[in-house]
Amino acid sequence: MTAGQDLEPLEDEALRERLERVWAHPTGWRGVLTAVDHKVIARRYIATAFVFFFLAGVLALLMRAQLARPESHLIGPDRYNQLFSMHGTTMMFLFAVPVMEAIAVYLVPLMCGARNICFPRLNAYGYWVYLFGGIMIWIAFAMNVGPETGWFSYVPLAGPEFSPGKRTDFWAQMVTFTEVAALAVAVQLVAQILKQRAPGMTLSRMPLFLWSMLVTAFMVIFAMPAVMVATTFLITDRLVGTQFYNPAEGGDPLLWQHLFWFFGHPEVYIIFIPALGMVSQIVAAFSRRTILAYPAMVLALLANGFLAFGLWVHHMFATGLPRLGDSFYTSASMMIAIPSGLQIFAWIATIWDGKPRFKTPLLFVIGFIVIFVLGGLTGVMLASVPLDLQVHDTYFVVAHFHYVLIGGAVFPLFGAIYYWFPKITGRLLDERAGVWNFWTFFVGFNVAFFPMHILGLLGMPRRVYTYKAGLGWEVWNLISSLGAVLIAVSMLIFIINVLVSLRRGKVAGDNPWEASSLEWATSSPPPIYNFLRIPVVTGREPLWEGDKLPVMSGLGETERESLCVSIVEAEPDIRQKSAPPTVWPLLAAIATTVLFIGSIFHEWAVVWGAIPVAITLCGWFWPGRPTRKALKERSA
Amino acid sequence: MIRQRIVGDLSHLPDHAFGPRSLMWWGILGFMLIEGAGFLLAGGAYFFLVGHVQPWPPGQTPPTLTWGIVFTVVILLSEIPNAWTNNQARHYRDWPTRIGLILMSLAGAILLAIRFLEFQALNTRWDADPYGSIIWALMILHTVHVVTDLGDTLYITIVSFIWPFDGGEYSGVVDNCVYWRFVILTWLPIGALVYLGPRLL
Incomplete structure (x- = not known):
C-alpha cells in the first residue's frame, strides 16, 4: 500500500481481521482477570468510582437526615464521626481523583490516536490496588473500624492517644492504596501524552483535555508523595512509637498539617483541572467552534498547576502564622483566580461566538460556570485572613468547598458522562432525562449548599452531630436537607437513565456530536485495537480539517505495537511493543x-x-x- | 466510519531506542520524580523538626562517620561500573553487558552490607525523639531504593543468562543504569542530612 492512496472497503476488512487476531484477548473469567485493554480497565474504574460516589452520597443523606432538626437522636456522635470521615475520604480519595483519572485512562489513548495505553499492565495493577483499597476501608467501616477523624485526620486527634484502636490505621493505609493507584496512572499519562501521540499532533495542536491531564499528572507526581510521607509518619507514630507529631517529645502536629495540605490543596486542582479539560472539549463541540485563545488557555492550565502548590498554608491561617506568611498566602490564593477566570471568559466567549446547541452536556457546563464562580468568590473571601479566622471550621467553609468541588468537578464530570457515554457504550443517554437530571441537580445543589453559607455566618461549626434548638439554625438546616433529597432524586434519574440507555438508548454512530477530536474518528464503542490505522493530525481540530482522515499504516498489524513519537513535533520514531493480557498485575495487587x-x-x-x-x-x-x-x- | 487516506507507513521504524527516545525512560523518570519529591518532603520535614528540637541532636551522639564515609565512597565508585555497563548496553555487547550487570549486582549487595553496619552506628533509635525518627526515616527511604535497584539489577542479570537480549532489553539495562545514578545522587543530600546535619546545625 502506498502513501497518498485512498482505501477500498475490502482492504479494510482484511486489516480488521488481522488486527482482531493480534489484539485478541481471553474471554470469560480469564478475560476479566487478565484484561489490560485501557478501555476495559477504564470502564471498570469509572463504574467503581461511581459506586463509591453513590455510597458516599448515601452517607451524606444520613448526615443531612440527622441535622434536619435540632437535638436529633437518629445517629450517635461516634457513628456520626465515622459518617463524615468516610464521606470525605470516599469522595476525595475513592471517587474524585480516581474518576478523573479513569476517564483519562479511557480517553487519553483515544485522543492520542494510540492502540492502547503506554503501560497496560501498570494500568491494570493500578485499578486492582484502587479497588482493593476501597473495599478494605468500606469493610473496615462496616465492621465499626472506619475512620473517625475526618478526611484530613489532624493530629493529635488522629494520634495514638486520642484515636486508639485501628480506625485511623485503616484510614492511613487506604490513603497509601489510593495514592499508589493514582501515581501509577499519573506516570502513564505523562509518558502517553509526551511520547505516544498521533503523528503530527505537536504540543501546540494537543486538545485541551490532553493538556489538562498532562498538568494534572505532573501535579499528582509532585503532590501525592506528600500525603504518603505524612501518613507513613502517622502510622509509624501509632505503630512503632516514632515521635514525628508528638509534642511531648519535641514533635509537632503542625508538621502533619504542612505535609497534608501540601498535598491537600493541589488535590483540589488535581480534581478540578481535568474538569477544565472536559469543559473545553464540550464547549468546542457544542459551540461548533474552536476554543477561543488556545495559547492563553494552555498557559492558564499551567499557571493553575504551578500556583496550586503555593496555596497550602491558607488552610492553616488559624494556626497562627507569621504576618508575612499570611500576606504571601493570601495573595497567592487570590492570584489563582486569574487563570481560572481567564478560562471562564474564554468559554463564555466561545459559546457566544459559536453556534451553541444546548444539549445536556452543555447545560452541565453552564451549571458548572455558575456554581464554580460562586465557589470561587467565596474562595477569594476565605483567602482574606480576618474573614477566614471568623468562619474557620464553620459551615461557610463546607459550603465553599462543595461549591468548588461539586460545581468545579462534578458538574463537568456529569457533562462529560453525557458527552462521552455514546463513545464508551455505542448508545446515547436519553436527552429528556438528562435535562431533568441537570435541573434537579442544579436546583437541589443550591438548595442544599447555599444555606450552609448562612449557617456558617451564624456560627454553626462543621462536624457537629447535632445542635441545640433556638440558635436560628433549624430552618436553614431543614432547607439544606430538603436540597439533599432533591440531589438524591437527581442521582436516581441519572442511574435509571444510564441503565435504560445501556439497553435501549439511541444508537450513537461514530461521531454523534460532530466533534473534532480523534476519539470520534473510530467506531462507538471503539474496537480493541482502537484505530484501524494510526491517524495523522494536521491541525488543532483534526476531524474538522477535511472529509478524509490522513492515516499511517503498518503498526500493530502483526504483533501488539504502539507508536512512540518525538515530544514536541510528534514525528514517528519507534514501534513500541505493547504488553499482552496477563494475570500478574492482579496477583501483584x-x-x-x-x-x-x-x-x-x-x-x-x-x-x-x-x-x-x-x-x-x-x-x-x-x-x-x-x-x-x-x-x-x-x-x- | 470516516473515510481515510494513507499518507505514510510506520513498519520501517525501529523497535527500540535509548534514553529519552525510549518510552520506559519516561516511565522511570516519572517514578524518579515521585521518589525525588518524597525525598525532598522528608528533607523538608527534617528542617521543620530542626526548628523545633534544639539542640540538634537532642543530647545524643551524631551518627558515627566511619560507615557513612565508606558507604559514600563505595556508592560514588559504583558509578564507574554503572557507566561502563551503560556504554556496553548502548553498543549491544552481549557478554560485557552481562558482566557489567554482575558487577552492579555485587556493588548493590556490598552497599547493603555497609548500610547494615551504618544502621548499627546511628547512635539513636527511631522512637527516641523526632530527631531519631527522621534520621531513621531518611535512612530507610534511601535503603528501600538501594534494595529496589538491587532487585531489579539481579532480575535483569538472571534474565540475561536465560534469554538472549533483544534491543528493548539493552534499552532496559540503560534505564536501570539511569535509575542507579538517581540512587547515587539522592544519597548525597540525604547523607549530608544524616551525618553532617547533626554536626553542623
Missing part, C-alpha cells in the same frame, strides 16, 4: 494488598510482605519468548 493490610497489624509485614510482591513482579516482567538454550537447540 493482591500481594501489595496483603503487605499494606498486614502492616496495619505488624511492622514486619512490610519486610515479609515485600517477598510475594517481588515474586509477582518477576512474573509480570518475565519474557515470554524462546530462551538462549531453546534457540541454540533449534539452530543445531
Whole structure:
C-alpha cells in the first residue's frame, strides 16, 4: 500500500481481521482477570468510582437526615464521626481523583490516536490496588473500624492517644492504596501524552483535555508523595512509637498539617483541572467552534498547576502564622483566580461566538460556570485572613468547598458522562432525562449548599452531630436537607437513565456530536485495537480539517505495537511493543494488598510482605519468548 | 466510519531506542520524580523538626562517620561500573553487558552490607525523639531504593543468562543504569542530612 492512496472497503476488512487476531484477548473469567485493554480497565474504574460516589452520597443523606432538626437522636456522635470521615475520604480519595483519572485512562489513548495505553499492565495493577483499597476501608467501616477523624485526620486527634484502636490505621493505609493507584496512572499519562501521540499532533495542536491531564499528572507526581510521607509518619507514630507529631517529645502536629495540605490543596486542582479539560472539549463541540485563545488557555492550565502548590498554608491561617506568611498566602490564593477566570471568559466567549446547541452536556457546563464562580468568590473571601479566622471550621467553609468541588468537578464530570457515554457504550443517554437530571441537580445543589453559607455566618461549626434548638439554625438546616433529597432524586434519574440507555438508548454512530477530536474518528464503542490505522493530525481540530482522515499504516498489524513519537513535533520514531493480557498485575495487587493490610497489624509485614510482591513482579516482567538454550537447540 | 487516506507507513521504524527516545525512560523518570519529591518532603520535614528540637541532636551522639564515609565512597565508585555497563548496553555487547550487570549486582549487595553496619552506628533509635525518627526515616527511604535497584539489577542479570537480549532489553539495562545514578545522587543530600546535619546545625 502506498502513501497518498485512498482505501477500498475490502482492504479494510482484511486489516480488521488481522488486527482482531493480534489484539485478541481471553474471554470469560480469564478475560476479566487478565484484561489490560485501557478501555476495559477504564470502564471498570469509572463504574467503581461511581459506586463509591453513590455510597458516599448515601452517607451524606444520613448526615443531612440527622441535622434536619435540632437535638436529633437518629445517629450517635461516634457513628456520626465515622459518617463524615468516610464521606470525605470516599469522595476525595475513592471517587474524585480516581474518576478523573479513569476517564483519562479511557480517553487519553483515544485522543492520542494510540492502540492502547503506554503501560497496560501498570494500568491494570493500578485499578486492582484502587479497588482493593476501597473495599478494605468500606469493610473496615462496616465492621465499626472506619475512620473517625475526618478526611484530613489532624493530629493529635488522629494520634495514638486520642484515636486508639485501628480506625485511623485503616484510614492511613487506604490513603497509601489510593495514592499508589493514582501515581501509577499519573506516570502513564505523562509518558502517553509526551511520547505516544498521533503523528503530527505537536504540543501546540494537543486538545485541551490532553493538556489538562498532562498538568494534572505532573501535579499528582509532585503532590501525592506528600500525603504518603505524612501518613507513613502517622502510622509509624501509632505503630512503632516514632515521635514525628508528638509534642511531648519535641514533635509537632503542625508538621502533619504542612505535609497534608501540601498535598491537600493541589488535590483540589488535581480534581478540578481535568474538569477544565472536559469543559473545553464540550464547549468546542457544542459551540461548533474552536476554543477561543488556545495559547492563553494552555498557559492558564499551567499557571493553575504551578500556583496550586503555593496555596497550602491558607488552610492553616488559624494556626497562627507569621504576618508575612499570611500576606504571601493570601495573595497567592487570590492570584489563582486569574487563570481560572481567564478560562471562564474564554468559554463564555466561545459559546457566544459559536453556534451553541444546548444539549445536556452543555447545560452541565453552564451549571458548572455558575456554581464554580460562586465557589470561587467565596474562595477569594476565605483567602482574606480576618474573614477566614471568623468562619474557620464553620459551615461557610463546607459550603465553599462543595461549591468548588461539586460545581468545579462534578458538574463537568456529569457533562462529560453525557458527552462521552455514546463513545464508551455505542448508545446515547436519553436527552429528556438528562435535562431533568441537570435541573434537579442544579436546583437541589443550591438548595442544599447555599444555606450552609448562612449557617456558617451564624456560627454553626462543621462536624457537629447535632445542635441545640433556638440558635436560628433549624430552618436553614431543614432547607439544606430538603436540597439533599432533591440531589438524591437527581442521582436516581441519572442511574435509571444510564441503565435504560445501556439497553435501549439511541444508537450513537461514530461521531454523534460532530466533534473534532480523534476519539470520534473510530467506531462507538471503539474496537480493541482502537484505530484501524494510526491517524495523522494536521491541525488543532483534526476531524474538522477535511472529509478524509490522513492515516499511517503498518503498526500493530502483526504483533501488539504502539507508536512512540518525538515530544514536541510528534514525528514517528519507534514501534513500541505493547504488553499482552496477563494475570500478574492482579496477583501483584493482591500481594501489595496483603503487605499494606498486614502492616496495619505488624511492622514486619512490610519486610515479609515485600517477598510475594517481588515474586509477582518477576512474573509480570518475565519474557515470554524462546530462551538462549531453546534457540541454540533449534539452530543445531 | 470516516473515510481515510494513507499518507505514510510506520513498519520501517525501529523497535527500540535509548534514553529519552525510549518510552520506559519516561516511565522511570516519572517514578524518579515521585521518589525525588518524597525525598525532598522528608528533607523538608527534617528542617521543620530542626526548628523545633534544639539542640540538634537532642543530647545524643551524631551518627558515627566511619560507615557513612565508606558507604559514600563505595556508592560514588559504583558509578564507574554503572557507566561502563551503560556504554556496553548502548553498543549491544552481549557478554560485557552481562558482566557489567554482575558487577552492579555485587556493588548493590556490598552497599547493603555497609548500610547494615551504618544502621548499627546511628547512635539513636527511631522512637527516641523526632530527631531519631527522621534520621531513621531518611535512612530507610534511601535503603528501600538501594534494595529496589538491587532487585531489579539481579532480575535483569538472571534474565540475561536465560534469554538472549533483544534491543528493548539493552534499552532496559540503560534505564536501570539511569535509575542507579538517581540512587547515587539522592544519597548525597540525604547523607549530608544524616551525618553532617547533626554536626553542623
